[in-house]
Amino acid sequence: METERIAIEGMHCANCSALISKMVGRMDGVQECAVNLAANNGEVTYDPEVTNMAAVVQTIVDLGYGATVIPREGRTAFDEERRAREAAQRAHDLRLFVMSLVLTILVMVVCMTPAGMPLTMPVANALFGAQHTHEQMMLAMNLVCLVLTIPVQFVAGLRFYRGAWGALKARSANMDTLVAVGTTIAFVYSLYVTFSPRAAGTMAPFETSAMLITFVQLGKLLEARAKGRAGEAVESLMSLAPKVAHAHRAGEVVDVPIDELRVGDVVDVRPGEKVPVDGVVVAGSSSVDESMLTGEPMPCEKVAGDEVCGATINGNGALTVRATRVGAESTLSRIVRMVEKAQGSRPQIQQLADRIAAVFVPAILALGLVTFLGWLAYAAATGGIDATSFEHALMAGVSVVVVACPCALGLATPTAVMVGTGKGAEQGILIKDGDVLQRAGKLRRVVFDKTGTITQGMPMVVGVAHGDEASEEDVIRFAGALEQGSEHPLARAVLMYAAEHDIAIPQGMVRDFEALTGRGVVGTVDGERFGFGNERLVRELTGEGLPAWCQEFSRAGAGAHATVMYLVFASFGVAGALAAADSPKPSAAAGVARLRELGCDVYLLTGDARVAAEHVAAEVGIEANHVMAEVLPDQKADRVAELLDPDHERLVAMVGDGINDTPALATADIGMAMSAGSDAALEVGQVVLMHDDVRDVARAIELSRATMRKIHQNFAWALGYNLLLVPLAALGILPPELSSACMALSSVSVVSNSLLLRRVRL
Numbered sequence: 001m002e003t004e005r006i007a008i009e010g011m012h013c014a015n016c017s018a019l020i021s022k023m024v025g026r027m028d029g030v031q032e033c034a035v036n037l038a039a040n041n042g043e044v045t046y047d048p049e050v051t052n053m054a055a056v057v058q059t060i061v062d063l064g065y066g067a068t069v070i071p072r073e074g075r076t077a078f079d080e081e082r083r084a085r086e087a088a089q090r091a092h093d094l095r096l097f098v099m100s101l102v103l104t105i106l107v108m109v110v111c112m113t114p115a116g117m118p119l120t121m122p123v124a125n126a127l128f129g130a131q132h133t134h135e136q137m138m139l140a141m142n143l144v145c146l147v148l149t150i151p152v153q154f155v156a157g158l159r160f161y162r163g164a165w166g167a168l169k170a171r172s173a174n175m176d177t178l179v180a181v182g183t184t185i186a187f188v189y190s191l192y193v194t195f196s197p198r199a200a201g202t203m204a205p206f207e208t209s210a211m212l213i214t215f216v217q218l219g220k221l222l223e224a225r226a227k228g229r230a231g232e233a234v235e236s237l238m239s240l241a242p243k244v245a246h247a248h249r250a251g252e253v254v255d256v257p258i259d260e261l262r263v264g265d266v267v268d269v270r271p272g273e274k275v276p277v278d279g280v281v282v283a284g285s286s287s288v289d290e291s292m293l294t295g296e297p298m299p300c301e302k303v304a305g306d307e308v309c310g311a312t313i314n315g316n317g318a319l320t321v322r323a324t325r326v327g328a329e330s331t332l333s334r335i336v337r338m339v340e341k342a343q344g345s346r347p348q349i350q351q352l353a354d355r356i357a358a359v360f361v362p363a364i365l366a367l368g369l370v371t372f373l374g375w376l377a378y379a380a381a382t383g384g385i386d387a388t389s390f391e392h393a394l395m396a397g398v399s400v401v402v403v404a405c406p407c408a409l410g411l412a413t414p415t416a417v418m419v420g421t422g423k424g425a426e427q428g429i430l431i432k433d434g435d436v437l438q439r440a441g442k443l444r445r446v447v448f449d450k451t452g453t454i455t456q457g458m459p460m461v462v463g464v465a466h467g468d469e470a471s472e473e474d475v476i477r478f479a480g481a482l483e484q485g486s487e488h489p490l491a492r493a494v495l496m497y498a499a500e501h502d503i504a505i506p507q508g509m510v511r512d513f514e515a516l517t518g519r520g521v522v523g524t525v526d527g528e529r530f531g532f533g534n535e536r537l538v539r540e541l542t543g544e545g546l547p548a549w550c551q552e553f554s555r556a557g558a559g560a561h562a563t564v565m566y567l568v569f570a571s572f573g574v575a576g577a578l579a580a581a582d583s584p585k586p587s588a589a590a591g592v593a594r595l596r597e598l599g600c601d602v603y604l605l606t607g608d609a610r611v612a613a614e615h616v617a618a619e620v621g622i623e624a625n626h627v628m629a630e631v632l633p634d635q636k637a638d639r640v641a642e643l644l645d646p647d648h649e650r651l652v653a654m655v656g657d658g659i660n661d662t663p664a665l666a667t668a669d670i671g672m673a674m675s676a677g678s679d680a681a682l683e684v685g686q687v688v689l690m691h692d693d694v695r696d697v698a699r700a701i702e703l704s705r706a707t708m709r710k711i712h713q714n715f716a717w718a719l720g721y722n723l724l725l726v727p728l729a730a731l732g733i734l735p736p737e738l739s740s741a742c743m744a745l746s747s748v749s750v751v752s753n754s755l756l757l758r759r760v761r762l
Contacts, residue, residue, distance in 0.1 A: 014410025064166020219744025233422025286317025
């Protein structure tokens with residue numbers, strides 16, 4: 001299966017997106033089609049051996065919409081072209097609206113004001129001479145209104161006929177159907193009044209259809225503008241990438257578009273410029289502002305051999321960088337795709353809108369017909385049907401059709417999800433799909449990994465002890481020899497301590513090296529077998545417990561808040577002990593406190609000794625009975641599973657570094673990876689906390705709850721609006737003109753309410 005994204009043009013309501021999803025989803029070889037009304041795009045998962053994207057695009061086009069596959073490469077140029085098309089479409093729509101507005105105002109002046117008589121007098125004189133009857137004057141006025149209304153009805157309103165025809169071909173109905181049916185009925189009735197002898201001398205209500213189309217156009221213009229603002233987060237992310245790079249080509253440095261770079265290309269990054277690619281520095285040195293990834297305001301020093309990320313900002317030095325990831329594989333592009341996928345996803349709450357949308361338009365059309373027939377029956381029972389009662393019944397039916405608004409229902413969820421996920425991205429909180437955004441607000445238990453999540457992840461050696469058979473230098477030398485190839489934080493602490501104290505580490509002398517999960521490492525040097533690890537390793541290698549001097553060292557101040565590791569020689573037992581402490585992150589205590597305020601229980605999960613774990617927990621405000629210590633890596637998922645609520649009411653989040661906590665992250669209801677944009681974090685976490693800030697866990701929960709409040713408010717407004725105004729229209733209280741204005745503004749109000757999420761302070 002392959003997945004492609006499609007840019008879709010011309011969608012107006014929930015029925016439009018539902019129609020595309022249904023018709024594409026029915027195609028052979030298509031596994032799934034998810035369409036986002038607010039973002040004007042869709043995602044299609046299909047079997048390339050059965051169908052292709054050309055067929056998918058054609059299916060969408062046949063329904064009356066525009067469709068273009070969003071390329072994985074060359075995305076910058078595509079987006080520029082798409083923005084240009086959208087700008088041209090907005091300009092075209094604005095011109096049509098201005099034309100409709102001017103013509104509608106003229107129609108209203110002729111039909112509804114005293115100025116209409118003298119304005120149409122020359123037409124009456126030309127048609128019937130200076131001596132004309134009142135009926136002839138009314139006919140002349142109606143003809144003027146007809147000429148003014150035709151461009152509004154069939155030029156400005158052509159988009160609604162096209163949309164309705166596309167839906168009809170698919171045996172469906174949408175908002176275009178409602179507008180097309182309502183305005184056509186009003187227009188045809190006006191034609192009848194104009195040319196029927198029975199209606200001679202009566203003013204035709206051409207202003208009704210003209211005002212309907214003009215108001216709907218205004219609403220669509222305002223809605224498009226608001227929807228554009230809802231998608232600004234992705235636009236701002238994409239704008240971070242530079243458009244050109246100074247690439248080395250045939251011995252020269254030339255400027256090339258960013259989309260033309262390939263892996264292995266070498267580029268120059270001048271002072272003050274953005275880094276164009278993910279890569280490795282091959283020459284030069286400089287400080288690089290990586291705040292767009294890490295949130296850290298202090299620039300990071302970069303020299304040859306260091307990695308740099310695209311869209312970060314170079315400082316005062318010059319760098320030469322070899323590209324390791326470009327285009328769609330770059331970190332920024334992957335982040336953009338992640339945000340776009342989240343914005344296009346459909347949380348479970350959207351299913352309510354989908355079910356309503358499936359029956360909404362047919363039900364409204366039926367209700368409009370019932371309203372028309374009901375008023376006719378009432379007129380027949382109370383004095384007979386005449387021209388006045390017929391027109392009243394017809395206008396009531398039209399009002400029902402045009403006041404109903406499926407758009408508001410269709411936009412209630414996706415606009416809030418778009419703004420919510422965009423707000424999160426701006427804060428360095430990447431939420432991978434709308435369902436996670438919905439469920440995060442229900443979190444009541446949060447489990448933190450310790451090292452690198454609650455703590456800095458950079459432990460420092462705070463104490464060294466040794467027995468009679470070894471010196472402090474021996475302890476560091478042999479421990480460093482075993483750990484020299486490891487990326488473990490404790491290994492780095494030992495090697496850093498050795499470097500600071502000028503202790504030489506023997507290189508390449510270790511044989512039969514073995515890492516023992518959850519215990520430590522063992523190896524052979526000069527025929528001597530030894531190990532470096534925790535108390536479990538001591539018991540495994542010696543068959544005995546810790547000697548008295550080790551126990552005293554562990555109880556001492558140096559080891560009370562630290563992780564203690566022991567150097568064990570197989571020949572005589574424990575030779576030395578080393579304590580390394582990893583201090584909590586500055587944000588840890590505040591983050592834990594905020595989670596408690598949100599009603600969450602906080603747990604600490606670690607493989608470290610209990611005394612060290614409880615000390616860190618106490619520093620950040622986690623209760624001792626919520627500390628799960630001395631847990632092997634393969635047991636972490638089991639401990640998380642013990643906290644899961646079978647009723648799924650008290651959801652559990654696991655927060656880890658996205659590297660060695662993968663099983664636990666997958667076991668939790670929501671896995672949160674905290675790792676400053678690393679590859680592992682981007683792949684593993686359902687929520688990625690880019691800034692390594694513990695407080696971002698609480699912010700993610702607050703964002704979820706704020707977004708869900710907006711969705712509920714939007715649903716309340718959309719449903720309440722239709723439940724209130726449709727009956728008023730059916731009762732004849734709302735005329736068609738006012739009904740169309742209400743319908744036009746209802747969807748705008750939903751989008752505007754969603755945009756208020758941007759003001760939420762996290």
